[in-house]
Amino acid sequence: MGKKILRSILIAFLVTGIAVILIGCSIALPTFDKSKLEIEYKTSYIYDRDGNEIMQFQSVAGEAAKLSEIPKDLQNAIVAVEDNRFKNHNGVDFRAIGRAVYRDIITGSKAEGGSTITQQLAKNVYLSHEKTFTRKVKEISMAAQIERNYSKDDILEMYFNRITFAGNVTGVKYAAEVYFDKGDRMEELTLAESALLAGLPNAPSAYNPRANPELSIERRNIVLDQMLKYGYINQDKYDAAITEPLQLSEKPGDDIKGMDQEVKYPYYLDYVLEEASKKLGIDAEQVLRGGVKVYTNLDPKLQDTLQNAYKDPNNFPNNAADGTWAQSASVIVDPETGGVLALVGGRDKPDLEHTPQAVLNRASMAKVRPGSSFKPIMVYGPAIDTGKYSPSTILNNKAGTEFPGGYKPNNWKLWPKDKVSMNEAVIWSLNIPAVSLLNDMGVDVGYDYATKKFGIPLKQEDSQRLGVALGDVDVTPLDLAGAYTAFANNGVRTEPFAIREIQNAEGETLASIDVKTHQAIKPDTAKTITRMLKDAVEQGTGTSARISGRDVAGKTGTTEMGQTGGNRDAWFTGYTPGYVMVTWMGFDQSDEQHYLASQGSEIPSALFSKVMSQGLQGRPAPRFDLNVSNKPVEEEKDDKAKAIISDLTAKLQGNKAVLTWSPVDVKDAKYFLFRAEKNPNGTVSNSGGIGELTKPGYTDATIQPGKTYLYSVVVMKGSEKLSDSNFAQLTVPGQEPTNPQEPTNPTGPGTPGGPSGGGTTTPTQPGTPGTTPTVPPGNNDTPTQPGGTTPPAQPGTGSGESGGGTGGGDTTQPNTPGSGT
Incomplete structure (x- = not known):
């Protein structure tokens, strides 16, 4: 009881204090200037790894929509999820602010939460996004002045036109165009589509339905829950909307302002914005219109070479029968520093402009199964590192072998030998030996290496599944690139990152990312794996990746598409001294009409060869250091050995x-x-x-x-x-x-x-x-x-x-x- 009383007194004291501050600030501040409601769009600058300016970028105001153009369901959805007392307060919801401030004091965090629609508008128009009590007080004062000068309808209309819903363009009309091709006819938006749009302002990147469809649907359903709770919809409408499948437009229209922007390196910029938000806590909006300087690890020659390769359809698998393009994503990383040198997250059609954060960046967001390219991470790398196995270790390769749980993997083609060395299994990407080795070593051992040493975010249940040996997990190309830095960097795993530093217009550092490394495996383990993967490129499944005059090591990977005889995914993860490149190819939605037919990992392997040979032309071509310093391991031999x-x-x-x-x-x-x-x-x-x-x-x-x-x-x-x-x-x-x-x-x-x-x-x-x-x-x-x-x-x-x-x-x-x- 004492705690409840103390809490009530504290909340009352805080709310009273805030009210006093609000009144004082309202009196002290100058007369309200309506012109300040126009958002200031400042130019931001992007620099490459050598400090050269490579892009200027500026957010733009999207085409404005009158409140009468915005469906009532969408208006109600925003109010329900963002500010259910919007019609009843004067810009500040003291009840909500009290709860938020109390939570901040008790948890020791900075001010957060409790903002009304009017406060969000004030913050977005006038103020920085720093999370301090001072900012919160100013925000409250500004919101009160906006409420005194505008009607609720005016405020709601300004909110819809000045808040970022998608990409780098403000306004709901732009979002409706990007995702549903209904920017100029929003009256056609369904209740479910309106709820999805209403859920975006909270985190436009995270809830991007193209990038994160499942998360976007979860957020949509929360909005629908709130609409039902506050009586904006009845149960029948709720039931129909919550089961409506997500149907995004394939190609947005071009008749909405903001759709015609061109960006030199769009996918790389996408990842910069993603990294700024996730790793540095800086909103994409602040980067896009805050007049900042972003210093990156981008290598212009490699990025240009990669983007040009993505324009040539001959570098990719055939389209599906219905014309759907096979998609792809590639990333190139410096294994020593972790710098993301080049990145492309998809194949864009020539008639479709790429708008930052409005499309799926497959390089960092698409989680797909890596197939055999995961074997060095889960099986062979850990096995060598334990000291109990070597490339000459004899492994079971008997067709039809049944493992615990009834698991019976097959090789990708019939093989004449029931026993093979580890080296032969790697060169020819045999499945049965990989599963046999993981079973002998212990799935838990491979799992610990993959997650703790190589930095792959696996699920807990993966620690008990032998199928993980063959890449039956979900990873992004960037995940795989980070893991392979350990093989290319003497056993040291380096965290990939794009942003080195973000500065404000005055040159003051706002945030930065340092090189992060740890010893994942022994140096000799990395050299041993590199030798086997080099053999795989020179004489095995990865021959399409060979580059004249350069050492190349790498691993192919495919995943089967049901009983079609074709592939769902095709990978090549390769490296040459100083560079790691990962490429995935496949369809966004694979089914019996959308798969890679007879094509496989030879296509991404060939892309590696083309991009790296052109992108590294004129640069030194050092050789791999394959000299293993330790004595050969005393390995456990099988009975025949x-x-x-x-x-x-x-x-x-x-x-x-x-x-x-x-x-x-x-x-x-x-x-x-x-x-x-x-x-x-x-x-x-x-x-x-x-x-x-x-x-x-x-x-x-x-x-x-x-x-x-x-x-x-x-x-x-x-x-x-x-x-x-x-x-x-x-x-x-x-x-x-x-x-x-x-x-x-x-x-x-x-x-x-x-x-x-x-x-x-x-x-x-x-x-x-x-x-x-x-x-x-x-x-x-x-x-x-x-x-x-x-x-x-x-x-x-x-x-x-x-x-x-x-x-x-x-x-x-x-x-x-x-x-x-």
């Missing part, structure tokens, strides 16, 4: 052959020993299995003088063949018997008799499946009985993947791919 035997030897001791080899570090491994006789003419005969052993070493007491023997070992685990050993040759001195005993038919598994038991047993013939060799008895190193295990085909004589020598399928080269992922 650990089962290799290369030291099998055969030595003669008396009349016996003593065979030795090193053990393999594979649990439950068994050794199948084979022997063959080498004839004087070089052919091999009497080849077959001697038996199965559980440990290395064997003494063969069945050799005969004058003969040459070849021995080999096959390592098995269960029914899986792991490896073939080298061949060991032994020639027994003496003369071969003239009348050798005719060999008998082989006895069955475990049947007594054999070489040392008097007589000779013919070895199993090579490649005969399901036949178990006879085990020689009477030997200290006698192998164990096979126990039903089927031995492998003899090395050197088999065929297919289960054979040895040259018969295996692992030597098959993949077909040259068309468009990779």
Whole structure:
């Protein structure tokens, strides 16, 4: 109870104080000058990375609309959401101001909130946008004077014509034209469209329906809620409006003032305005008409080259059957400083002028799936950085592999090998190895690297999904560019930014952005990834990105479009020393009529080559530093890698052959020993299995003088063949018997008799499946009985993947791919 009383007293004291200040200011201020209601539009200047002026810009007043032209629903919507007591106060809503001031004092924040429509008009016309108590008091005083000199209708009409609803042009008529092509016929606006427009002044950039349609609809629905709450609409109208789909005009008309402005670098300016608002707290309106100087990181040569490339339709995928253009966005970043050197956020049609903040800047706002270009961030970079894996690590690539949760990814084309190295998986953008590696490493490990090290804003649920390995997440081109700076900058991730500093007309600094970096991965990790991505460009899926005379590394990426056989998105994320460039291509709304058909990442790869080769012409072309300082990692090898035997030897001791080899570090491994006789003419005969052993070493007491023997070992685990050993040759001195005993038919598994038991047993013939060799008895190193295990085909004589020598399928080269992922 005490707190409530204290709060009431405090609010009463504050409101009384404000009222006294208001009366005092009203008396002290000079006579009201109506001419001041005309907004002053000052010219702002934009400078490049070298301090050269590249753009002058000035907001303009949009075409004015009379209140009678503005639909009643739109008028009521503004009042409902911005100032529901507009008809009842004299410019200041003390009740609302009391709540806002109390909140500011309790939370320690600066003055905010509580402004009426009249106060907003006063602030917009007269005053700076600084958030101080002094400004608030002046705003209140000015609002009171406006109320004394104008009717409510006059004030509402001025509000609609002087407040920014969209882009850099003031006025609601301009917004109605930009978004609905109804600027000259606003009476046709629906209730839902009116509510959407009414929601814009609170944050024109954030609620831009082209850039943020979902957020814009949320804001529209809040306006409709307020209209229902205050009785401006009934339930039936509310229900119909809140379910109305967002339908924006494809091409705004050109008959409204403000639609004919030309900007030299429109998308870059868009991002400057976005960054000023989000990172510096400076409204776009203050930049556009505040007479400021904005110093940026823009590189004019690269920006011009990029924009010119975007004018050529041959650089992009085919249009859809209905004529819809395939869209695209590109950004170029300096990996050392993070400076955004060039940026284009879309393909603009020649007959459609680009007005700042009135269109979607896809480079910074469009969140789409990056496909395989995300693998280095989520999988390969983290794996190398843990020290447990290397480019030579053997990875599973078996088609049809099912992972936890029933996830069964496919490669983008059939691949002939069930096992591949990490380097091969990267070069050819194979999907199954990437998922296998993430599953082995742990999704949580990749997730932590992607979010905390590489700065990608992922959702929490992504930390449990293996599909993230293949880029099943939503990112912007700028997000991806920021992440790849770590690979191009010795493991240091640099935050991309466009604005270096904003100054007022007098040269005083209003705000600035400093270079922000952190060590994301080890320098050797970055070099290792760069080496693999360089191979991908030189011989893999990214060959279209090659630039003569320059080192290029990069990763392609595509995402599939349902069962169409085409692609939804196509990416290339590449870098050359000093520059990172990311390009996305696709349709804004993908469906079975709007997708990339047979075209893929070769198109953005080719754009990278064209833009960077032209834009960097005449500039130094340093090489990548790929010298890794650390020793090769001691990685976890798979069973096949650990089962290799290369030291099998055969030595003669008396009349016996003593065979030795090193053990393999594979649990439950068994050794199948084979022997063959080498004839004087070089052919091999009497080849077959001697038996199965559980440990290395064997003494063969069945050799005969004058003969040459070849021995080999096959390592098995269960029914899986792991490896073939080298061949060991032994020639027994003496003369071969003239009348050798005719060999008998082989006895069955475990049947007594054999070489040392008097007589000779013919070895199993090579490649005969399901036949178990006879085990020689009477030997200290006698192998164990096979126990039903089927031995492998003899090395050197088999065929297919289960054979040895040259018969295996692992030597098959993949077909040259068309468009990779």
